[in-house]
Amino acid sequence: MNFRLGSGRTLAAIAAIVFAVTACGSTGGGGTASPGKGTLTVAGFNFPESSILAEIYGKSLEHDGYTITYKLLLGTREVVAPALESGQIDVYPGYAATDLEFYNKGAGEASGDVTATTAKLNSHLSALGLVALTPSAAVDQNAFAVTKATQTKSNLTKLSDLAPIGSQLTLGAGPECPTRPYCQPGLQKTYGITFKAFKPLDTDGPLTRAAFKNGSIDVGLVFSSDGDLNSLGLVVLQDDKHLENADNVVPIMRQAAASDEVKRVLNAIDAKLTTADLVTMNSQVSIQHQDADAVATAWLQQHNYYS
Numbered sequence: 001m002n003f004r005l006g007s008g009r010t011l012a013a014i015a016a017i018v019f020a021v022t023a024c025g026s027t028g029g030g031g032t033a034s035p036g037k038g039t040l041t042v043a044g045f046n047f048p049e050s051s052i053l054a055e056i057y058g059k060s061l062e063h064d065g066y067t068i069t070y071k072l073l074l075g076t077r078e079v080v081a082p083a084l085e086s087g088q089i090d091v092y093p094g095y096a097a098t099d100l101e102f103y104n105k106g107a108g109e110a111s112g113d114v115t116a117t118t119a120k121l122n123s124h125l126s127a128l129g130l131v132a133l134t135p136s137a138a139v140d141q142n143a144f145a146v147t148k149a150t151q152t153k154s155n156l157t158k159l160s161d162l163a164p165i166g167s168q169l170t171l172g173a174g175p176e177c178p179t180r181p182y183c184q185p186g187l188q189k190t191y192g193i194t195f196k197a198f199k200p201l202d203t204d205g206p207l208t209r210a211a212f213k214n215g216s217i218d219v220g221l222v223f224s225s226d227g228d229l230n231s232l233g234l235v236v237l238q239d240d241k242h243l244e245n246a247d248n249v250v251p252i253m254r255q256a257a258a259s260d261e262v263k264r265v266l267n268a269i270d271a272k273l274t275t276a277d278l279v280t281m282n283s284q285v286s287i288q289h290q291d292a293d294a295v296a297t298a299w300l301q302q303h304n305y306y307s
Helices: 012-022 048-063 077-085 096-103 114-128 148-154 159-168 184-191 206-214 260-272 275-286 292-302
Strands: 024-027 039-045 067-075 091-095 130-132 142-147 170-173 197-200 219-223 234-236 249-254
Touching: 039 048, 039 077, 048 067, 048 091, 048 260, 048 275, 048 292, 067 077, 077 091, 077 096, 077 249, 091 096, 096 114, 096 249, 114 130, 114 249, 142 148, 148 234, 159 184, 170 184, 170 206, 206 219, 219 234, 249 260, 275 292
Parallel strands: 039 067, 039 091, 170 197, 170 219
Antiparallel strands: 024 067, 091 249, 130 249, 142 219, 142 234
C-alpha cells in the first residue's frame, strides 16, 4: 500500500493558520449565484491543497446557482468520511487510491490505473449512499524527482529514462523506502532501476530537500503536487509504467446530493484541473501565504468561470 497518506501534508501545520478565518461553517462569497438550486456543504481535509480544491468546487457550484457552506480543515479522512455518510456534508475533494484503500479497509485494491481504481472505489461507496465522480488528471501521489540540472544533463522526462543510468545515481527517501513496494523495490521491479546507493533521509521533507541542494542524492521521493518543487528547481519524472497508486483528485459525494447538474459542474472542473495547477496553487498558499479563497477564485477566473 502506498505510504503516502492522503490526509496529511508536509506544510499543513504551518499553513493551517492561514485558513483559520475560513475554517468551519463559513458561507461562500463571489461568483454570480442565482438563488433556488439548494444548499450544499463542501468539506476539506486538514491540509492546504484540500482547502484550495474545496473552494474551487464550492465556488463553481455557487456560480451555477447553489448556496454553499464550507467546512474546511474538517480533519482527517477518519473525520470527513463519517460526516459525509451521515449527511453533515455533501462533497469533499478526495484522492482515488487513498479513498479506495480507506473505504475497503486496506484491502490492497488500488492500482496505477485511475479508471479501474475509481470503479472499485465506487463499488464500495454505493452501499454507503456515496459516489465518486469523474477523476481529474491532477494527481497528488508519491513521485520521484531530480534537479533541473540532472534532467538536462541526462535528458530525463520519465522514470524509464533512469534504467540505463541508475548505477551512477543515488536515491534518497525515507528509511522505509528499501522495503516498500512503491519505493526502491518497485523501481527495480517495474522499471529495472538499480541505484548506485540509497541514502536514508525523510519522506518528502527538509532532509530530502537539503540532500538535493548539497548534491548528495540524484533522485528523491517527493509528492507530485508539492508547492515548492518549482522554487527548488526540482522536476518530477513521469511514472510512465504506473508504479504508484492512482491518487487522482476526485469529488466524493452523497448520492442524494449528486444531481445531474452538480455532477456536470464538478466533472467540468476535474476535466480542466492538472497536477501543474496543484503545484502552482499549493505554492501560492503555502509559500506565498495567499488565501485559499483567493487562489481558487483566480483559478476559476483563468478558466473563464467568472467574467
